[in-house]
Amino acid sequence: MHKLSAIELKDLFVKGEISAEQIAKHTLNRIEKYDADVGSFLDIHADKMLRKAKELDAKKKSGQKVGSMAAIPVAIKDNINIKDTITTCASKFLTNYKAVFDASVCKFLEEEDALIIGKTNLDEFAMGSSTENSAFKKTKNPWNLTCTPGGSSGGSAAAVAARLCPLSLGSDTGGSIRQPAAFTGIVGFKPTYGRVSRYGLVAFASSLDQIGPFSTTVADTALIMQTISKSCPYDSTNIHQDAPDYLSCLQTASLKGKKIGVPWHFLEKLSEESKNNFNQAVEVFKSLGADIVNIDLDILKYSIAVYYVLATAEASANLARFDGIRYGVRSQKATNLEEVYEFSRQEGFGPEVKNRILLGTYVLSSGFKDAYYKKAQQVRTLMVQKFKEAFSMCSLVLMPTSPIPAFTIGEIQDPLQMYLQDIYTIAANLIGAPAISVPSGFNKNNMPLGIQIIGPQLHDKEVLCAAHSYEQATGHGKIIPSYFDNEVSK
Amino acid sequence: MSHFDENDLIKLMKLSRIDCSAEEKQRFFKALSRVVSYMDQMSEVETTGVAPCNHILETMTNVMREDEVGQTLSRDTFLSNSPSHVGGMIKVPTIIKTTNS
Numbered sequence: 055m056h057k058l059s060a061i062e063l064k065d066l067f068v069k070g071e072i073s074a075e076q077i078a079k080h081t082l083n084r085i086e087k088y089d090a091d092v093g094s095f096l097d098i099h100a101d102k103m104l105r106k107a108k109e110l111d112a113k114k115k116s117g118q119k120v121g122s123m124a125a126i127p128v129a130i131k132d133n134i135n136i137k138d139t140i141t142t143c144a145s146k147f148l149t150n151y152k153a154v155f156d157a158s159v160c161k162f163l164e165e166e167d168a169l170i171i172g173k174t175n176l177d178e179f180a181m182g183s184s185t186e187n188s189a190f191k192k193t194k195n196p197w198n199l200t201c202t203p204g205g206s207s208g209g210s211a212a213a214v215a216a217r218l219c220p221l222s223l224g225s226d227t228g229g230s231i232r233q234p235a236a237f238t239g240i241v242g243f244k245p246t247y248g249r250v251s252r253y254g255l256v257a258f259a260s261s262l263d264q265i266g267p268f269s270t271t272v273a274d275t276a277l278i279m280q281t282i283s284k285s286c287p288y289d290s291t292n293i294h295q296d297a298p299d300y301l302s303c304l305q306t307a308s309l310k311g312k313k314i315g316v317p318w319h320f321l322e323k324l325s326e327e328s329k330n331n332f333n334q335a336v337e338v339f340k341s342l343g344a345d346i347v348n349i350d351l352d353i354l355k356y357s358i359a360v361y362y363v364l365a366t367a368e369a370s371a372n373l374a375r376f377d378g379i380r381y382g383v384r385s386q387k388a389t390n391l392e393e394v395y396e397f398s399r400q401e402g403f404g405p406e407v408k409n410r411i412l413l414g415t416y417v418l419s420s421g422f423k424d425a426y427y428k429k430a431q432q433v434r435t436l437m438v439q440k441f442k443e444a445f446s447m448c449s450l451v452l453m454p455t456s457p458i459p460a461f462t463i464g465e466i467q468d469p470l471q472m473y474l475q476d477i478y479t480i481a482a483n484l485i486g487a488p489a490i491s492v493p494s495g496f497n498k499n500n501m502p503l504g505i506q507i508i509g510p511q512l513h514d515k516e517v518l519c520a521a522h523s524y525e526q527a528t529g530h531g532k533i534i535p536s537y538f539d540n541e542v543s544k
Numbered sequence: 545m546s547h548f549d550e551n552d553l554i555k556l557m558k559l560s561r562i563d564c565s566a567e568e569k570q571r572f573f574k575a576l577s578r579v580v581s582y583m584d585q586m587s588e589v590e591t592t593g594v595a596p597c598n599h600i601l602e603t604m605t606n607v608m609r610e611d612e613v614g615q616t617l618s619r620d621t622f623l624s625n626s627p628s629h630v631g632g633m634i635k636v637p638t639i640i641k642t643t644n645s
Binding site: 150151152154155247248261287290291293294295353356358359360362363370374377378379380381382383384388389390391392393394395396397399400403405408409411412413415416417419425426428429430431432433434435436438468469470473484485486511512 | 548560568575583597600602617634636
């Protein structure tokens, strides 16, 4: 059963060949057998999931129509609220925080009869590129358990890659869905900014954050996107337009005559191995009838500087709410109000979160705001303009997802070195564009690699279609890490 | 462009309301100095007359709606996550010291 995609599982359920309870039990058994190795989950809502599965079986038996996500197990990154369950953001600060409302995405999934499994590991407050910054545990890459799965949504990526579940949700502020998808050989999609409601997602950098899915096929991503792209009155940045039927669109997807832009000059520094893999992907696009055009996106060499100014500035403001007063863990040492703030934040936040709050406070502080924050906003404007020029010459942009494949746990210690890993993913967040990472093969050590397709704002459908065409022509994502490719019987 | 010094770090800790150990201070000073000087490369970009990007969505317009009473969190629900509360109110340590003159 672990080899089945979300759509295949749902079809079996709808045909009556398998019950929701069987699917739920199978999922929980796989998690029990394998998650000690992978470390993808922080909390498993087994009772709730089984209860929902039984209710769904009864609903189907009574002849009622079941939802579009019926009986599909979905894992949720632990910075997205599920009512009455703990949302930790992988931070010691929130070990006791019980969500008092559902994130809209979880509500939408429930309404369509998905089976929500529980919460997955992440870098604390989604700040990191390896999931090593979790206060609780390190998640492993299913392709090599000594490597990181990438981050920050590493738990959601590893769970799908190890086939513990067919779908999961992550959040992407600078590549936190696409980079772990590339590292673990699966599909990861960051929709257009505002396409998916962020109500109930713990904010990191509000002008960049977006919720999106992980899956083993592009079709599964299209399916869940239809469910979670609904209009939401509780998110002021939500796009109040109905999403197209992404899944049906895939059936007529074609790259014939499509102009695909590649920023060749910007990609010159790519390692030989990654360059070869990328060039092979370009050849596939050509063989599918796409017309490859050279575009100038050299301005992206400043994207890391711009991103880490803006993202940390926004984070320093967003994380001011963690004061030890209204929720979270309050320091026991504090004897006055000032100490409540200072000691609670000292004890509750991990090193990378503190580092980013301090940095964000610096770039916003008097005397430096114009040189850093305002400057970064101006360069962001120039990036938007450059992409506009690029999209006047092509309909989509093709780039690698990451400059390197998954690295070993503990290998990158220097924060700046870690930030530099985001060089290809950040642009899509800065310009609010939809971008997908699709598996593009393996390196000599059998570690997965990914390519990234970026479209203009609100062209999520075109991005999914191009990814689907490439996936159908290659099939790299069908390969399962051998250690996890066993049927679990119980 | 700018030089990040230890006084900057002390000031930032105060502004951010984060207390740091000596070891942390050393680590953050090193990391922040490196990142800040990396960020300085933005000064190479000519931005005279370029408007700052305040919002990224091209299609975003101001959305108006009727002001309707909806569901809100009850006081008990809201307080359920508070580390300390009494009589329906959040409890914090002393804010104003009383002095006996």
